[in-house]
Amino acid sequence: MAKNAVITGWGCYTPSRVLTNADLERIVDTSDEWITSRTGIKERRIAGDGETTSTMSVRAARAALEKAHMRGQDIQQVIVGTASPDYLFPATACLVQSEIGATRAGAFDVEAACTSFISALAIARAMIVAGMIENALVIGAETLSRLLNWKDRTTCVLFGDGAGAAVLEATNASVGIESTVLHGDGSKGELLMVPAGGSKIPATADTVERGLHFITMAGGEVFKLAVKSMADAAEEAIAEAGLTLDDIDIMIPHQANLRIIEGVGKRLHFPPEKVFVNIQRYGNTSAASIPIAMCEAESTGRLRRGDKVLLVAFGGGFTWGASVLEWFGAHDGLRPPSRLERASRVLEDVVERVRPS
Ligand code: UT7
Numbered sequence: 001m002a003k004n005a006v007i008t009g010w011g012c013y014t015p016s017r018v019l020t021n022a023d024l025e026r027i028v029d030t031s032d033e034w035i036t037s038r039t040g041i042k043e044r045r046i047a048g049d050g051e052t053t054s055t056m057s058v059r060a061a062r063a064a065l066e067k068a069h070m071r072g073q074d075i076q077q078v079i080v081g082t083a084s085p086d087y088l089f090p091a092t093a094c095l096v097q098s099e100i101g102a103t104r105a106g107a108f109d110v111e112a113a114c115t116s117f118i119s120a121l122a123i124a125r126a127m128i129v130a131g132m133i134e135n136a137l138v139i140g141a142e143t144l145s146r147l148l149n150w151k152d153r154t155t156c157v158l159f160g161d162g163a164g165a166a167v168l169e170a171t172n173a174s175v176g177i178e179s180t181v182l183h184g185d186g187s188k189g190e191l192l193m194v195p196a197g198g199s200k201i202p203a204t205a206d207t208v209e210r211g212l213h214f215i216t217m218a219g220g221e222v223f224k225l226a227v228k229s230m231a232d233a234a235e236e237a238i239a240e241a242g243l244t245l246d247d248i249d250i251m252i253p254h255q256a257n258l259r260i261i262e263g264v265g266k267r268l269h270f271p272p273e274k275v276f277v278n279i280q281r282y283g284n285t286s287a288a289s290i291p292i293a294m295c296e297a298e299s300t301g302r303l304r305r306g307d308k309v310l311l312v313a314f315g316g317g318f319t320w321g322a323s324v325l326e327w328f329g330a331h332d333g334l335r336p337p338s339r340l341e342r343a344s345r346v347l348e349d350v351v352e353r354v355r356p357s
Helices: 021-025 032-039 053-067 092-099 112-130 186-191 205-209 218-239 257-269 286-299 337-354
Strands: 004-013 017-022 042-048 077-082 106-110 135-143 163-170 177-186 249-254 309-315 319-326
Touching: 004 017, 004 053, 004 112, 004 177, 004 286, 021 032, 032 257, 042 163, 053 077, 053 092, 053 135, 053 163, 077 092, 077 112, 092 106, 092 135, 106 112, 112 163, 112 177, 112 286, 112 309, 112 319, 135 218, 135 286, 163 177, 163 286, 177 218, 186 218, 218 257, 218 319, 249 257, 249 286, 286 309, 309 337
Parallel strands: 077 106, 077 135, 249 309
Antiparallel strands: 004 163, 017 042, 135 163, 177 319, 309 319
16 A cells, blocks of 8 residues: 555646726725735636636646646546535536546545645545555635625625646655644534525525525634634644644645735744745635645745645635645656556555565
């Protein structure tokens, strides 16, 4: 069995339509000054006609597969983390699995709101380490613009659409995901939710009339819980990885609010220059925010091979979690992980098992 799982491919996709704070000033009673000072957001991307969580996931997935030098049929498991799936069911992961030709893969969705990507990563890593699979395609994707009440200024200015993906592969080397911690507190679920459209309050003309199929949020309450929970999860994941805060080269937090990110940094006494922030351009893309940020951190040279990376998220549910990993990057950008390489991993495992202890 493999000792660990490592990210060998990554990709992201954001829609081309940009909605600026100035655009929002024409839609609701808000201002660029309020949005910027309270959240750090300047603009966000909005899915175009025909774009959905699955179509954006597919774009991100194809980029990640290319980086990993893999094809759809090489993938053994597709996991999509999302709170805005194409349908209640079938799972968005099934739509992605079919579209990328991952004909050998299992497929399911994970719903832990903004913590969905870290949750999906934890599951994929556990499946790999348990020997169930050798690789997985893990995606965080959202089309929250379709769940927003565009008359509610307390929510519609905050969120955006997009997708990010990562290919995880088994490895016996000491790189990859070093820890994942996940938490939940369902007693606070009503502070951030979509009330109608599920089995408790099925969609009717009345629920639509009352706007119950939109996101509702008690922002102030969520804010306070977010800072403490993210800081606690970060400390726990770092300790579980056997590291200290000083060992972390870059923190990639969920991008919900610049003030939340700064609050977490302050609470941890973590240097701000080591925190990756791109909320100004995308707003809160929920499950997609960490994989999109990871992609941008890599493409801008902020994320390099050997870096110790801290991912940390918080979201509706409530859910929160963190992961520490050592960034490996692509397979030298030169070669695909060959069948020989995969076979040699199996051989290593056999040798390991028969070796006298
Ligand atoms: O991904 C995880 C889920 N979400 C989050 O993490 C969000 C967490 N919460 C937050 O980020 C912040 O609480 C918000 C950005 C949502 C709100 O910031 P705040 O500093 O907590 O503002 P507030 O809710 O206390 O509202 C202050 C005022 C209110 O007016 P009054 O009652 O003081 O007259 C609001 O009505 O700001 C008003 N307001 C706005 N004004 C202009 C609320 N939204 C807007 C707006 N434009 N868009």
